[in-house]
Amino acid sequence: xxxxxxxxxxxxxxxxxxxxxxxxxxxxxxxxxxxxxxxxxxxxxxxxxxxxxxxxxxxxxxxxxxxxxxxxxxxxxxxxxxxxxxxxxxxxxxxxxxxxxxxxxxx
Amino acid sequence: xxxxxxxxxxxxxxxxxxxxxxxxxxxxxxxxxxxxxxxxxxxxxxxxxxxxxxxxxxxxxxxxxxxxxxxxxxxxxxxxxxxxxxxxxxxxxxxxxxxxxxxxxxxxxxxxxxxxx
Numbered sequence: 001x002x003x004x005x006x007x008x009x010x011x012x013x014x015x016x017x018x019x020x021x022x023x024x025x026x027x028x029x030x031x032x033x034x035x036x037x038x039x040x041x042x043x044x045x046x047x048x049x050x051x052x053x054x055x056x057x058x059x060x061x062x063x064x065x066x067x068x069x070x071x072x073x074x075x076x077x078x079x080x081x082x083x084x085x086x087x088x089x090x091x092x093x094x095x096x097x098x099x100x101x102x103x104x105x106x107x
Numbered sequence: 108x109x110x111x112x113x114x115x116x117x118x119x120x121x122x123x124x125x126x127x128x129x130x131x132x133x134x135x136x137x138x139x140x141x142x143x144x145x146x147x148x149x150x151x152x153x154x155x156x157x158x159x160x161x162x163x164x165x166x167x168x169x170x171x172x173x174x175x176x177x178x179x180x181x182x183x184x185x186x187x188x189x190x191x192x193x194x195x196x197x198x199x200x201x202x203x204x205x206x207x208x209x210x211x212x213x214x215x216x217x218x219x220x221x222x223x224x
Contacts, residue, residue, distance in 0.1 A: 002170070035176075035207060037152070044214035045152060050207050057211055088152050092207060095166045097142070097154040 002027050002091050004100035011105045019076040021103045023089035028069050029092030036065055037076045037088045045088065049074060080103070109133040115202050116218030117182055122195050123222070124180045129186040129203030136160075136184040140206040143177060143188050146197035146217075153199075156188065157206060172198075193222045 003026040025033065032052040037045035041093040049065035052072060055107055062077040076083055086105050089100040115127040127143070142157035156167045156177040165177050176189040186203050198219040 004188040036144055039152070044202055044217060047207065047212050049214075054210060067206045086151075090152070092156075096168065097157065097166075099144075099154060 001094040002029065002094055002098050004089050004098055006087075006089055006100035006103045007102075008103060009074060011103060012107075013079055013082055013105065014107060015079050018080050019074075019079055019083070019105055021074040021076075021087055021089075021105075023067075023074070024071040024101050025070040025072070025091060028074075029091045031091030032068050032072075033091060034065075034067070034072045035090045036063075037094065039088065048087075050051045065074060076105075081107075109205070111203050111205065111213055111215035113201065113218040116220045117199065118223065119193055120224050121194060121222055124189070124191045125191065125220060126157050127188040127192065127201055127203070127218060127220070129188075131184045131186065131205070134205070134213075136179075137181045139208060141179060141186045141191045143186075144202045144204060145197075145216075146202070147196075148200040150199075155201070156168050158186070167221045168187075188219070193220075195222050198222045 005024045007022045012061045034052045036049040048059050048063050053065040064075045066073045079103045110132045110165045112130045119125050140159050143155040157164045158177045162179045174192045178187045198221050200219050203215045205213040
């Protein structure tokens, strides 16, 4: 199975700052089928990015996905108060899907 | 409006069984692959299993292979997860979801499974 390693584990930032989250895969993610999710306590995950760089419906343009192969990045250009949450990467290019362990963006 | 509503969670003893259901509405159920994802208390997301649109192709995480069975009833627009030989480490919120397609996916609200004596 493809292991996804996210870094850092926690990102301590302030509103208005830029957040850069990393996701590294142990093998090439087929077709760059890499997604990013945001999750807040008590809620289901929310799809932000799919196919490595395409924004899901209704996602603001301050969220940007980039990368290919084994190295992927989620960038939040200017943090809004509602962006403080957990973020997970997820690969869906192989028959055994996997998630990263998550990055917490905290204030 | 797309809705996914899970049911069937609860408290079960180690070694016991439980069957989760996920009722779908608001979309053409037969057109989409579906999955189960779980989240242990305070932990991250873990993919459990997925099934293709006609129900004939399935995949499982190694941690549940041989113990869990995913299935679907397309006529009733319902997804299932049969869980046998449950262990304490299976304790989690179980989410059913419509897998990513056309830039969208959908999740249920989750159902809690607690494995404890």
